[in-house]
Amino acid sequence: MTDAPASQPLMLFNSLTRQLEEFQPVHPGEARVYSCGPTVYNYPHIGNMRAYVFADTLGRTLSFKGYKLTHVINITDVGHLTDDADAGEDKMEKMAAEKAQSIWDIARHYTEAYWADVKALNIRQPAHWSIATDYVPQMIEFAKAIADKHCYELEGGLYFDTSTVADYGALARAKTDEGEGRIEEVEGKRHAADFAIWRKTPAGETRQMEWDSPWGKGAPGWHLECSVMSEALLGFPFDIHTGGIDHREIHHPNEIAQNQAHSCSDASGARIWMHNNFLIERSGKMSKSAGEFLRLQLLIDKGYHPLAYRLMCLQAHYRSELEFSWEGLGAALTRLKRMVMGVEQLKARHLETTSSAWSPTYAAGEWTLRKFLDAMPVKSIESNNLTQFDREISNDLGAPSALLEVELVLGPGAKKQSASDRLNTLAAIDDVLGLAICSTSRADLRIRPNAATITEAEIEAALTRRKEARAAKDFATSDKLRDELTAAGVEVMDGDPLGWDWRLDAN
Ligand code: AMP
Ligand code: ZN
Numbered sequence: 001m002t003d004a005p006a007s008q009p010l011m012l013f014n015s016l017t018r019q020l021e022e023f024q025p026v027h028p029g030e031a032r033v034y035s036c037g038p039t040v041y042n043y044p045h046i047g048n049m050r051a052y053v054f055a056d057t058l059g060r061t062l063s064f065k066g067y068k069l070t071h072v073i074n075i076t077d078v079g080h081l082t083d084d085a086d087a088g089e090d091k092m093e094k095m096a097a098e099k100a101q102s103i104w105d106i107a108r109h110y111t112e113a114y115w116a117d118v119k120a121l122n123i124r125q126p127a128h129w130s131i132a133t134d135y136v137p138q139m140i141e142f143a144k145a146i147a148d149k150h151c152y153e154l155e156g157g158l159y160f161d162t163s164t165v166a167d168y169g170a171l172a173r174a175k176t177d178e179g180e181g182r183i184e185e186v187e188g189k190r191h192a193a194d195f196a197i198w199r200k201t202p203a204g205e206t207r208q209m210e211w212d213s214p215w216g217k218g219a220p221g222w223h224l225e226c227s228v229m230s231e232a233l234l235g236f237p238f239d240i241h242t243g244g245i246d247h248r249e250i251h252h253p254n255e256i257a258q259n260q261a262h263s264c265s266d267a268s269g270a271r272i273w274m275h276n277n278f279l280i281e282r283s284g285k286m287s288k289s290a291g292e293f294l295r296l297q298l299l300i301d302k303g304y305h306p307l308a309y310r311l312m313c314l315q316a317h318y319r320s321e322l323e324f325s326w327e328g329l330g331a332a333l334t335r336l337k338r339m340v341m342g343v344e345q346l347k348a349r350h351l352e353t354t355s356s357a358w359s360p361t362y363a364a365g366e367w368t369l370r371k372f373l374d375a376m377p378v379k380s381i382e383s384n385n386l387t388q389f390d391r392e393i394s395n396d397l398g399a400p401s402a403l404l405e406v407e408l409v410l411g412p413g414a415k416k417q418s419a420s421d422r423l424n425t426l427a428a429i430d431d432v433l434g435l436a437i438c439s440t441s442r443a444d445l446r447i448r449p450n451a452a453t454i455t456e457a458e459i460e461a462a463l464t465r466r467k468e469a470r471a472a473k474d475f476a477t478s479d480k481l482r483d484e485l486t487a488a489g490v491e492v493m494d495g496d497p498l499g500w501d502w503r504l505d506a507n
Contacts, residue, residue: 008065008369008387008390008394009394010022010023010061010062011023011394011395011396012058012240012397013274013319013396014271014273015248015252015273015274016171016268016273020396021272023272025067025239026237026239026271029066029067029068030067030068030070030239031067031070032235032238032239033055033058033059033062033070033071033234033238033239033240033241033242034072034073034074034226034229034233034234034238034240034241034242034270035052035055035071035073035074035126035243036074036226036242036243036247036251037073037074037075038114039076039077039080040075040076040077040092040106040110040111040114041080041091041092041094041095041107041110042110042288043110043113043114043288043293043295043297044113044295044296045286045288046279046286046295046299046309046324047278047279047280047286049117049296049309051243051276052073053121053123053310053313053434054242054276054313054318054397055071055073055123055242055276056124056434057318057397057399057432058242058274058397059071059124059126060124060433061393061394061432063365063368064367064368064390064393064428064431065394066370069127070127070233070234071124071126071127072127072128072129072130072229072230072234073126073128073129074131074132074225074226074229075111075114075129075132076132076225077092077111077131077133078090078092078132078133078209078219078225080092081222090207090219092106092209093207093208093209096208103208104208107133117295117296117297117306120296121296121306121309121310122310122434122435122436123434124365124434130229130233132225132229135228135229135232136211138228138232139220139224139225139228140198140211140220142224142227142258142262143158143198143224146160146258146261146262147214149164149261150164150165150261151197153215154187155187155188155200156196156200157196157197157199157200157216157218157221158197158198158215159186159189159190159194159195159196160194160195160196160254160257161194162191162193162194162195164261165257165260165261166260167266168193169193169253170253170256171248171252171253171256171273172248172249172252174193193253195221195223195250195254196221197221197224198218198221199218200215200218201219207219222251223254223258224258226251226255227255227258227262227269230255230270231259231262231269236259236263236267237268237269237270237271238270238271239271239272240270240272240273241270241272241273241274242274242275243276244276244277244278245275245276245277248273248275252273255269256268256269275319277319277322279313279321279322279323279324280324281294281323281324296309299329300447301449301450301451302326302451303449304329304333305336305447307435307440307445308329308332308333308336309329309332310434311332311335311403311435312328312329312332314400314433315332315335315403316400317396317398317399317400318397318399336435336437336445337442337445338410339410339437340441340442340444340445343410343423343438344441344442346410346419346422346423347423350418350423353419354420358419358420360423360424360427360438361375361424362375364431364436364438364439365431367428369386369390369428372386372425372428373386375424384417384425385405385408385414385425386405386425386429389402389405389429389432392404392405393432399433402429402432402433403433405429406426406430406433406437409425409426409429410422410426423438448504449489449504451489452489452504453488454488454490459485459490459504462481462484463481463485463502465477466478466481466482489504490503491503
Protein backbone atom coordinates (compact mmCIF):
# COMPACT_ATOMS: atom_id res chain seq x y z
CA MET A 1 0.00 0.00 0.00
CA THR A 2 1.32 3.44 -0.83
CA ASP A 3 0.31 6.16 1.53
CA ALA A 4 -2.03 8.84 0.24
CA PRO A 5 -0.37 11.63 -1.71
CA ALA A 6 0.32 14.58 0.56
CA SER A 7 -2.13 17.44 0.57
CA GLN A 8 0.10 20.03 -1.13
CA PRO A 9 -0.68 19.63 -4.87
CA LEU A 10 2.33 18.87 -7.02
CA MET A 11 2.49 21.47 -9.77
CA LEU A 12 4.69 20.71 -12.79
CA PHE A 13 5.46 22.75 -15.89
CA ASN A 14 4.13 20.94 -18.94
CA SER A 15 6.08 21.85 -22.07
CA LEU A 16 3.07 20.82 -24.18
CA THR A 17 0.82 23.53 -22.77
CA ARG A 18 3.65 25.78 -21.52
CA GLN A 19 1.77 25.94 -18.21
CA LEU A 20 1.99 24.72 -14.66
CA GLU A 21 -0.36 21.79 -14.19
CA GLU A 22 -1.30 19.74 -11.18
CA PHE A 23 0.09 16.22 -11.36
CA GLN A 24 -2.85 13.81 -11.75
CA PRO A 25 -1.62 10.25 -12.18
CA VAL A 26 -2.98 8.00 -14.92
CA HIS A 27 -3.08 5.15 -12.38
CA PRO A 28 -4.12 6.29 -8.89
CA GLY A 29 -1.22 6.34 -6.43
CA GLU A 30 1.37 5.64 -9.14
CA ALA A 31 3.81 7.74 -11.12
CA ARG A 32 5.28 6.37 -14.34
CA VAL A 33 8.17 8.37 -15.75
CA TYR A 34 10.29 7.90 -18.88
CA SER A 35 13.56 9.79 -19.33
CA CYS A 36 15.49 9.93 -22.56
CA GLY A 37 18.86 8.47 -21.75
CA PRO A 38 22.34 8.84 -23.15
CA THR A 39 23.66 7.83 -26.52
CA VAL A 40 26.57 5.68 -25.43
CA TYR A 41 29.14 6.57 -28.07
CA ASN A 42 31.26 8.67 -25.72
CA TYR A 43 31.48 9.74 -22.06
CA PRO A 44 28.60 11.90 -20.86
CA HIS A 45 29.57 15.51 -20.19
CA ILE A 46 28.37 17.21 -17.03
CA GLY A 47 25.62 18.95 -19.03
CA ASN A 48 24.15 15.55 -19.90
CA MET A 49 24.30 14.63 -16.23
CA ARG A 50 22.23 17.72 -15.37
CA ALA A 51 19.37 16.03 -17.26
CA TYR A 52 19.57 12.98 -14.97
CA VAL A 53 19.96 14.98 -11.75
CA PHE A 54 16.76 16.72 -12.80
CA ALA A 55 14.93 13.46 -13.65
CA ASP A 56 16.12 11.94 -10.37
CA THR A 57 14.94 14.94 -8.35
CA LEU A 58 11.56 14.62 -10.05
CA GLY A 59 11.43 10.89 -9.23
CA ARG A 60 12.48 11.49 -5.63
CA THR A 61 9.82 14.19 -5.27
CA LEU A 62 7.13 11.84 -6.58
CA SER A 63 8.24 9.18 -4.08
CA PHE A 64 8.27 11.75 -1.27
CA LYS A 65 4.71 12.74 -2.18
CA GLY A 66 3.70 9.10 -1.73
CA TYR A 67 3.44 7.91 -5.32
CA LYS A 68 4.73 4.49 -6.26
CA LEU A 69 7.35 5.43 -8.84
CA THR A 70 8.26 3.43 -11.94
CA HIS A 71 11.10 5.20 -13.69
CA VAL A 72 12.59 4.13 -17.02
CA ILE A 73 15.79 5.52 -18.50
CA ASN A 74 16.81 4.25 -21.89
CA ILE A 75 20.26 3.60 -23.24
CA THR A 76 20.57 4.55 -26.91
CA ASP A 77 23.01 2.15 -28.51
CA VAL A 78 21.67 2.39 -32.03
CA GLY A 79 20.18 4.89 -34.44
CA HIS A 80 21.23 8.33 -33.16
CA LEU A 81 22.80 10.35 -35.96
CA THR A 82 25.29 13.16 -35.49
CA ASP A 83 22.41 15.53 -36.20
CA ASP A 84 19.23 15.13 -34.10
CA ALA A 85 17.20 15.38 -37.29
CA ASP A 86 18.09 12.99 -40.03
CA ALA A 87 21.45 14.03 -41.26
CA GLY A 88 24.97 12.90 -40.62
CA GLU A 89 26.47 9.62 -39.59
CA ASP A 90 25.41 7.15 -36.95
CA LYS A 91 27.17 8.28 -33.75
CA MET A 92 27.89 4.73 -32.62
CA GLU A 93 29.19 3.50 -35.99
CA LYS A 94 31.40 6.59 -36.30
CA MET A 95 33.04 6.13 -32.90
CA ALA A 96 33.48 2.40 -33.43
CA ALA A 97 35.29 3.10 -36.72
CA GLU A 98 37.48 5.77 -35.10
CA LYS A 99 38.46 3.47 -32.24
CA ALA A 100 38.60 0.33 -34.40
CA GLN A 101 36.38 -1.47 -31.88
CA SER A 102 33.07 -3.23 -32.17
CA ILE A 103 29.98 -1.13 -31.53
CA TRP A 104 28.98 -3.54 -28.79
CA ASP A 105 32.26 -2.92 -26.94
CA ILE A 106 31.89 0.83 -27.39
CA ALA A 107 28.33 0.67 -26.06
CA ARG A 108 29.33 -1.43 -23.03
CA HIS A 109 32.26 0.78 -22.12
CA TYR A 110 30.36 4.06 -22.26
CA THR A 111 27.24 2.64 -20.63
CA GLU A 112 29.37 1.60 -17.67
CA ALA A 113 31.03 5.02 -17.57
CA TYR A 114 27.59 6.63 -17.53
CA TRP A 115 26.42 4.34 -14.73
CA ALA A 116 29.51 5.28 -12.71
CA ASP A 117 28.50 8.95 -13.01
CA VAL A 118 24.92 8.09 -12.07
CA LYS A 119 26.20 6.42 -8.90
CA ALA A 120 28.63 9.21 -8.03
CA LEU A 121 25.82 11.76 -8.31
CA ASN A 122 23.59 9.67 -6.03
CA ILE A 123 21.02 9.30 -8.80
CA ARG A 124 18.69 6.46 -7.84
CA GLN A 125 18.55 3.36 -10.00
CA PRO A 126 15.44 3.47 -12.20
CA ALA A 127 13.15 0.45 -12.28
CA HIS A 128 14.39 -0.27 -15.83
CA TRP A 129 17.38 0.68 -17.92
CA SER A 130 15.90 -0.05 -21.31
CA ILE A 131 18.52 -0.81 -23.95
CA ALA A 132 17.42 0.16 -27.46
CA THR A 133 18.93 -2.86 -29.25
CA ASP A 134 16.86 -5.20 -27.03
CA TYR A 135 13.68 -3.80 -28.57
CA VAL A 136 14.34 -3.92 -32.32
CA PRO A 137 11.66 -6.59 -33.08
CA GLN A 138 9.06 -4.46 -31.26
CA MET A 139 10.25 -1.40 -33.19
CA ILE A 140 9.74 -3.26 -36.47
CA GLU A 141 6.20 -4.25 -35.39
CA PHE A 142 5.43 -0.65 -34.43
CA ALA A 143 6.74 0.59 -37.80
CA LYS A 144 4.70 -2.02 -39.67
CA ALA A 145 1.56 -0.82 -37.90
CA ILE A 146 2.01 2.78 -39.03
CA ALA A 147 3.75 2.27 -42.38
CA ASP A 148 0.72 2.24 -44.69
CA LYS A 149 -1.03 5.32 -43.38
CA HIS A 150 1.86 7.46 -42.20
CA CYS A 151 5.09 6.51 -43.96
CA TYR A 152 6.70 6.41 -47.37
CA GLU A 153 9.76 4.64 -48.68
CA LEU A 154 12.80 6.31 -50.15
CA GLU A 155 16.16 5.00 -51.24
CA GLY A 156 17.45 5.51 -47.68
CA GLY A 157 14.62 3.72 -45.90
CA LEU A 158 11.19 4.30 -44.43
CA TYR A 159 10.21 7.90 -43.63
CA PHE A 160 7.45 9.33 -41.48
CA ASP A 161 5.19 11.85 -43.21
CA THR A 162 4.68 14.53 -40.58
CA SER A 163 1.68 15.99 -42.41
CA THR A 164 -0.36 12.85 -41.62
CA VAL A 165 -0.80 13.68 -37.92
CA ALA A 166 -2.67 16.53 -36.31
CA ASP A 167 -0.68 19.54 -35.25
CA TYR A 168 2.81 18.17 -35.87
CA GLY A 169 5.45 20.02 -33.88
CA ALA A 170 3.02 21.56 -31.36
CA LEU A 171 5.49 20.77 -28.59
CA ALA A 172 8.20 22.75 -30.34
CA ARG A 173 5.70 25.38 -31.48
CA ALA A 174 6.93 24.60 -35.01
CA LYS A 175 5.18 23.80 -38.28
CA THR A 176 5.78 20.93 -40.69
CA ASP A 177 7.39 23.12 -43.33
CA GLU A 178 9.64 24.96 -40.90
CA GLY A 179 13.21 23.92 -40.52
CA GLU A 180 14.14 24.15 -44.17
CA GLY A 181 17.88 24.72 -44.17
CA ARG A 182 18.16 23.48 -40.60
CA ILE A 183 17.93 19.93 -41.82
CA GLU A 184 20.28 18.58 -44.40
CA GLU A 185 18.03 17.51 -47.26
CA VAL A 186 17.36 13.88 -47.91
CA GLU A 187 16.47 13.39 -51.56
CA GLY A 188 12.72 12.85 -51.98
CA LYS A 189 11.58 13.84 -48.50
CA ARG A 190 8.07 15.30 -48.68
CA HIS A 191 8.56 17.78 -45.84
CA ALA A 192 11.70 19.06 -44.19
CA ALA A 193 10.58 17.72 -40.82
CA ASP A 194 9.85 14.17 -42.05
CA PHE A 195 12.16 11.70 -40.35
CA ALA A 196 13.50 8.19 -40.70
CA ILE A 197 11.66 5.33 -39.06
CA TRP A 198 13.98 2.76 -40.62
CA ARG A 199 17.39 3.44 -42.18
CA LYS A 200 18.31 0.98 -44.88
CA THR A 201 21.92 -0.13 -45.11
CA PRO A 202 23.18 1.31 -48.43
CA ALA A 203 23.70 -1.28 -51.16
CA GLY A 204 27.15 -2.80 -51.04
CA GLU A 205 27.76 -1.78 -47.40
CA THR A 206 27.54 -3.79 -44.21
CA ARG A 207 26.86 -2.13 -40.91
CA GLN A 208 28.01 -3.59 -37.61
CA MET A 209 24.46 -3.30 -36.34
CA GLU A 210 21.74 -4.24 -38.80
CA TRP A 211 18.53 -6.20 -38.74
CA ASP A 212 16.20 -7.63 -41.39
CA SER A 213 12.97 -5.72 -41.93
CA PRO A 214 10.22 -5.38 -44.56
CA TRP A 215 12.15 -2.30 -45.78
CA GLY A 216 15.45 -4.07 -46.17
CA LYS A 217 18.40 -4.71 -43.89
CA GLY A 218 19.08 -1.74 -41.70
CA ALA A 219 18.61 -0.08 -38.34
CA PRO A 220 15.75 1.76 -36.64
CA GLY A 221 15.55 5.54 -36.57
CA TRP A 222 16.41 7.06 -33.22
CA HIS A 223 12.96 8.46 -32.37
CA LEU A 224 11.27 5.08 -32.75
CA GLU A 225 12.98 3.51 -29.74
CA CYS A 226 11.50 5.88 -27.16
CA SER A 227 7.93 5.48 -28.44
CA VAL A 228 8.30 1.70 -28.35
CA MET A 229 10.10 1.30 -25.03
CA SER A 230 7.98 3.80 -23.10
CA GLU A 231 4.80 2.04 -24.15
CA ALA A 232 6.25 -1.43 -23.54
CA LEU A 233 7.38 -0.61 -20.01
CA LEU A 234 4.96 2.07 -18.83
CA GLY A 235 1.77 1.58 -20.87
CA PHE A 236 -0.05 4.14 -22.97
CA PRO A 237 -0.49 6.84 -21.95
CA PHE A 238 1.91 7.18 -19.03
CA ASP A 239 2.54 10.12 -16.72
CA ILE A 240 5.71 12.10 -17.41
CA HIS A 241 8.31 12.14 -20.16
CA THR A 242 11.55 14.03 -19.51
CA GLY A 243 14.59 15.14 -21.47
CA GLY A 244 16.85 18.10 -22.13
CA ILE A 245 15.36 21.21 -23.76
CA ASP A 246 16.92 20.28 -27.13
CA HIS A 247 14.55 17.29 -27.23
CA ARG A 248 11.58 19.65 -27.14
CA GLU A 249 12.46 20.71 -30.69
CA ILE A 250 12.91 17.50 -32.72
CA HIS A 251 13.12 14.22 -30.83
CA HIS A 252 9.99 14.61 -28.71
CA PRO A 253 7.77 16.11 -31.45
CA ASN A 254 8.76 13.08 -33.54
CA GLU A 255 7.97 10.67 -30.72
CA ILE A 256 4.60 12.36 -30.33
CA ALA A 257 3.87 12.08 -34.07
CA GLN A 258 4.67 8.35 -33.96
CA ASN A 259 2.52 7.89 -30.86
CA GLN A 260 -0.40 9.65 -32.48
CA ALA A 261 -0.05 7.52 -35.59
CA HIS A 262 0.24 4.27 -33.63
CA SER A 263 -2.63 5.01 -31.26
CA CYS A 264 -4.82 6.43 -34.07
CA SER A 265 -5.59 9.36 -31.77
CA ASP A 266 -4.30 12.77 -30.74
CA ALA A 267 -2.74 11.33 -27.58
CA SER A 268 0.89 12.41 -27.25
CA GLY A 269 1.86 9.40 -25.14
CA ALA A 270 2.71 11.16 -21.89
CA ARG A 271 0.41 13.47 -19.96
CA ILE A 272 3.22 15.81 -19.03
CA TRP A 273 6.40 16.54 -21.00
CA MET A 274 9.15 18.13 -18.94
CA HIS A 275 12.47 19.56 -20.12
CA ASN A 276 15.52 20.70 -18.25
CA ASN A 277 17.40 23.70 -19.55
CA PHE A 278 21.07 23.49 -20.51
CA LEU A 279 24.22 23.73 -18.54
CA ILE A 280 26.41 26.07 -20.54
CA GLU A 281 30.12 26.67 -20.59
CA ARG A 282 31.53 29.46 -22.65
CA SER A 283 34.96 28.18 -23.55
CA GLY A 284 33.65 25.12 -25.37
CA LYS A 285 34.92 22.55 -22.85
CA MET A 286 31.61 20.75 -22.98
CA SER A 287 32.07 19.69 -26.55
CA LYS A 288 32.86 16.00 -26.68
CA SER A 289 35.00 16.61 -29.72
CA ALA A 290 37.29 19.04 -27.85
CA GLY A 291 40.21 17.16 -26.23
CA GLU A 292 39.68 17.54 -22.45
CA PHE A 293 35.94 17.95 -22.02
CA LEU A 294 33.93 18.48 -18.89
CA ARG A 295 33.27 15.02 -17.57
CA LEU A 296 32.35 14.34 -13.97
CA GLN A 297 35.65 12.49 -13.57
CA LEU A 298 37.54 15.66 -14.49
CA LEU A 299 35.82 17.47 -11.60
CA ILE A 300 36.74 14.64 -9.25
CA ASP A 301 40.33 14.62 -10.52
CA LYS A 302 40.55 18.27 -9.63
CA GLY A 303 39.41 17.59 -6.08
CA TYR A 304 35.71 18.42 -6.28
CA HIS A 305 33.32 15.97 -4.70
CA PRO A 306 30.70 14.91 -7.30
CA LEU A 307 27.85 15.85 -4.96
CA ALA A 308 29.09 19.46 -5.11
CA TYR A 309 28.10 19.28 -8.77
CA ARG A 310 24.70 17.87 -7.82
CA LEU A 311 24.26 20.80 -5.42
CA MET A 312 25.34 23.22 -8.14
CA CYS A 313 22.55 21.82 -10.34
CA LEU A 314 19.97 22.11 -7.56
CA GLN A 315 20.90 25.72 -6.87
CA ALA A 316 19.42 26.67 -10.24
CA HIS A 317 15.84 25.95 -11.22
CA TYR A 318 15.79 23.12 -13.76
CA ARG A 319 14.09 25.38 -16.32
CA SER A 320 16.82 28.04 -16.11
CA GLU A 321 20.08 27.93 -17.94
CA LEU A 322 22.98 27.28 -15.63
CA GLU A 323 26.43 28.55 -16.41
CA PHE A 324 29.27 26.35 -15.31
CA SER A 325 32.32 27.89 -13.65
CA TRP A 326 34.98 26.46 -11.39
CA GLU A 327 34.25 29.29 -8.92
CA GLY A 328 30.57 28.31 -8.88
CA LEU A 329 31.50 24.69 -8.30
CA GLY A 330 33.89 25.70 -5.52
CA ALA A 331 31.13 27.73 -3.86
CA ALA A 332 28.76 24.76 -4.07
CA LEU A 333 31.40 22.55 -2.45
CA THR A 334 31.80 25.04 0.40
CA ARG A 335 28.04 25.12 0.89
CA LEU A 336 27.89 21.33 0.94
CA LYS A 337 30.71 21.24 3.50
CA ARG A 338 28.78 23.62 5.73
CA MET A 339 25.72 21.40 5.51
CA VAL A 340 27.65 18.22 6.23
CA MET A 341 29.50 19.82 9.14
CA GLY A 342 26.21 21.16 10.52
CA VAL A 343 24.77 17.63 10.43
CA GLU A 344 27.90 16.30 12.16
CA GLN A 345 27.44 18.86 14.93
CA LEU A 346 23.81 17.88 15.40
CA LYS A 347 24.79 14.21 15.57
CA ALA A 348 27.39 15.08 18.23
CA ARG A 349 24.78 17.03 20.20
CA HIS A 350 22.38 14.11 20.02
CA LEU A 351 25.08 11.78 21.32
CA GLU A 352 25.91 14.17 24.17
CA THR A 353 22.32 14.55 25.34
CA THR A 354 21.08 10.98 24.89
CA SER A 355 24.31 8.95 25.08
CA SER A 356 23.30 7.10 21.96
CA ALA A 357 24.18 7.58 18.33
CA TRP A 358 21.42 9.06 16.17
CA SER A 359 19.74 6.83 13.68
CA PRO A 360 16.99 8.06 11.37
CA THR A 361 13.39 6.93 11.92
CA TYR A 362 13.32 5.71 8.30
CA ALA A 363 16.21 4.56 6.16
CA ALA A 364 17.36 6.63 3.19
CA GLY A 365 14.92 6.22 0.31
CA GLU A 366 11.99 5.44 2.58
CA TRP A 367 10.83 8.83 3.75
CA THR A 368 7.55 10.26 2.56
CA LEU A 369 5.90 13.42 3.77
CA ARG A 370 2.99 11.40 5.18
CA LYS A 371 5.25 9.08 7.18
CA PHE A 372 7.15 12.08 8.48
CA LEU A 373 4.02 13.89 9.63
CA ASP A 374 2.72 10.74 11.30
CA ALA A 375 6.01 10.22 13.13
CA MET A 376 6.40 13.76 14.43
CA PRO A 377 4.85 14.97 17.64
CA VAL A 378 2.21 17.61 16.84
CA LYS A 379 4.07 20.54 18.32
CA SER A 380 7.11 19.70 16.24
CA ILE A 381 5.11 19.69 13.03
CA GLU A 382 4.04 23.27 13.62
CA SER A 383 7.55 24.49 13.94
CA ASN A 384 8.91 22.11 11.38
CA ASN A 385 10.49 23.08 8.11
CA LEU A 386 9.38 20.05 6.17
CA THR A 387 5.96 21.46 5.36
CA GLN A 388 7.61 24.59 3.94
CA PHE A 389 10.07 22.39 2.04
CA ASP A 390 7.08 20.51 0.61
CA ARG A 391 5.54 23.78 -0.57
CA GLU A 392 8.75 24.78 -2.36
CA ILE A 393 9.49 21.45 -4.01
CA SER A 394 5.83 20.97 -5.00
CA ASN A 395 6.01 24.24 -6.90
CA ASP A 396 7.53 22.82 -10.09
CA LEU A 397 10.51 21.37 -8.19
CA GLY A 398 11.62 24.65 -6.64
CA ALA A 399 14.91 23.17 -5.47
CA PRO A 400 16.76 26.51 -5.10
CA SER A 401 14.32 27.75 -2.43
CA ALA A 402 13.69 24.27 -1.00
CA LEU A 403 17.43 24.04 -0.32
CA LEU A 404 17.20 27.00 2.04
CA GLU A 405 15.21 24.82 4.42
CA VAL A 406 18.33 22.74 5.03
CA GLU A 407 20.14 25.82 6.28
CA LEU A 408 17.13 26.89 8.35
CA VAL A 409 17.01 23.51 10.10
CA LEU A 410 20.75 23.76 10.77
CA GLY A 411 20.52 27.40 11.87
CA PRO A 412 19.77 29.00 15.24
CA GLY A 413 16.07 29.42 14.41
CA ALA A 414 15.55 25.67 14.86
CA LYS A 415 17.38 25.52 18.20
CA LYS A 416 14.23 24.77 20.19
CA GLN A 417 13.77 21.45 18.39
CA SER A 418 15.60 18.37 19.59
CA ALA A 419 18.66 17.31 17.65
CA SER A 420 16.85 14.12 16.72
CA ASP A 421 13.82 15.96 15.26
CA ARG A 422 16.10 18.26 13.31
CA LEU A 423 18.11 15.34 11.96
CA ASN A 424 14.95 13.50 10.94
CA THR A 425 13.77 16.60 9.09
CA LEU A 426 17.11 16.78 7.30
CA ALA A 427 17.00 13.09 6.45
CA ALA A 428 13.51 13.50 4.94
CA ILE A 429 14.58 16.59 2.96
CA ASP A 430 17.66 14.80 1.76
CA ASP A 431 15.60 11.93 0.42
CA VAL A 432 14.38 14.44 -2.15
CA LEU A 433 17.56 16.41 -2.76
CA GLY A 434 19.88 13.41 -2.82
CA LEU A 435 22.88 15.25 -1.40
CA ALA A 436 23.65 12.50 1.13
CA ILE A 437 24.24 15.11 3.85
CA CYS A 438 23.32 12.67 6.63
CA SER A 439 25.67 9.95 5.47
CA THR A 440 28.65 11.89 4.12
CA SER A 441 31.42 13.05 6.44
CA ARG A 442 33.59 16.09 6.23
CA ALA A 443 36.53 13.82 5.43
CA ASP A 444 34.66 12.25 2.48
CA LEU A 445 34.30 15.67 0.90
CA ARG A 446 38.01 16.32 0.91
CA ILE A 447 39.14 14.74 -2.34
CA ARG A 448 42.77 14.75 -3.27
CA PRO A 449 43.33 16.36 -6.67
CA ASN A 450 45.16 14.02 -9.04
CA ALA A 451 47.85 16.59 -9.69
CA ALA A 452 48.71 16.97 -5.99
CA THR A 453 52.28 16.07 -5.06
CA ILE A 454 51.84 16.15 -1.28
CA THR A 455 49.89 13.80 0.99
CA GLU A 456 47.34 14.74 3.63
CA ALA A 457 49.65 13.37 6.37
CA GLU A 458 52.49 15.60 5.16
CA ILE A 459 50.19 18.61 5.14
CA GLU A 460 48.90 17.91 8.64
CA ALA A 461 52.49 17.43 9.92
CA ALA A 462 53.65 20.72 8.35
CA LEU A 463 50.64 22.52 9.83
CA THR A 464 51.35 21.14 13.29
CA ARG A 465 54.96 22.35 13.03
CA ARG A 466 53.68 25.72 11.85
CA LYS A 467 51.30 25.97 14.78
CA GLU A 468 54.15 25.23 17.20
CA ALA A 469 56.36 27.83 15.51
CA ARG A 470 53.63 30.43 15.78
CA ALA A 471 53.02 29.61 19.42
CA ALA A 472 56.74 30.15 19.99
CA LYS A 473 56.51 33.43 18.03
CA ASP A 474 58.97 32.00 15.51
CA PHE A 475 57.37 33.75 12.55
CA ALA A 476 60.28 33.15 10.19
CA THR A 477 59.76 29.37 10.45
CA SER A 478 56.00 29.73 10.29
CA ASP A 479 56.22 31.82 7.08
CA LYS A 480 58.73 29.42 5.56
CA LEU A 481 56.41 26.47 6.20
CA ARG A 482 53.54 28.34 4.70
CA ASP A 483 55.57 29.18 1.58
CA GLU A 484 56.57 25.54 1.21
CA LEU A 485 52.95 24.46 1.46
CA THR A 486 51.90 27.09 -1.09
CA ALA A 487 54.56 25.83 -3.48
CA ALA A 488 53.07 22.33 -3.14
CA GLY A 489 49.62 23.69 -4.03
CA VAL A 490 48.24 23.83 -0.49
CA GLU A 491 46.25 26.90 0.45
CA VAL A 492 46.43 27.45 4.19
CA MET A 493 43.11 28.87 5.34
CA ASP A 494 43.86 30.60 8.63
CA GLY A 495 40.74 31.52 10.57
CA ASP A 496 38.36 29.73 8.21
CA PRO A 497 35.00 29.85 9.99
CA LEU A 498 34.35 26.26 8.95
CA GLY A 499 37.55 25.10 10.56
CA TRP A 500 38.52 23.82 7.13
CA ASP A 501 42.20 24.52 7.71
CA TRP A 502 43.58 23.90 4.25
CA ARG A 503 42.72 23.18 0.69
CA LEU A 504 44.72 21.65 -2.12
CA ASP A 505 44.89 23.69 -5.28
CA ALA A 506 43.24 21.83 -8.13
CA ASN A 507 45.50 22.96 -10.97
P1 AMP B 1 22.52 12.64 -25.52
O1 AMP B 1 23.43 11.62 -24.93
O2 AMP B 1 23.21 13.59 -26.45
O3 AMP B 1 21.30 12.01 -26.17
O4 AMP B 1 22.00 13.54 -24.32
C1 AMP B 1 21.57 13.03 -23.10
C2 AMP B 1 20.68 14.03 -22.37
O5 AMP B 1 21.41 15.21 -22.02
C3 AMP B 1 19.49 14.53 -23.18
O6 AMP B 1 18.35 14.58 -22.34
C4 AMP B 1 19.91 15.91 -23.62
O7 AMP B 1 18.80 16.71 -23.88
C5 AMP B 1 20.68 16.38 -22.40
N1 AMP B 1 21.67 17.44 -22.63
C6 AMP B 1 22.56 17.54 -23.64
N2 AMP B 1 23.36 18.62 -23.48
C7 AMP B 1 22.98 19.21 -22.32
C8 AMP B 1 23.43 20.37 -21.58
N3 AMP B 1 24.45 21.12 -22.00
N4 AMP B 1 22.79 20.68 -20.43
C9 AMP B 1 21.76 19.93 -19.99
N5 AMP B 1 21.29 18.83 -20.62
C10 AMP B 1 21.89 18.46 -21.77
ZN1 ZN C 1 14.16 9.62 -26.32
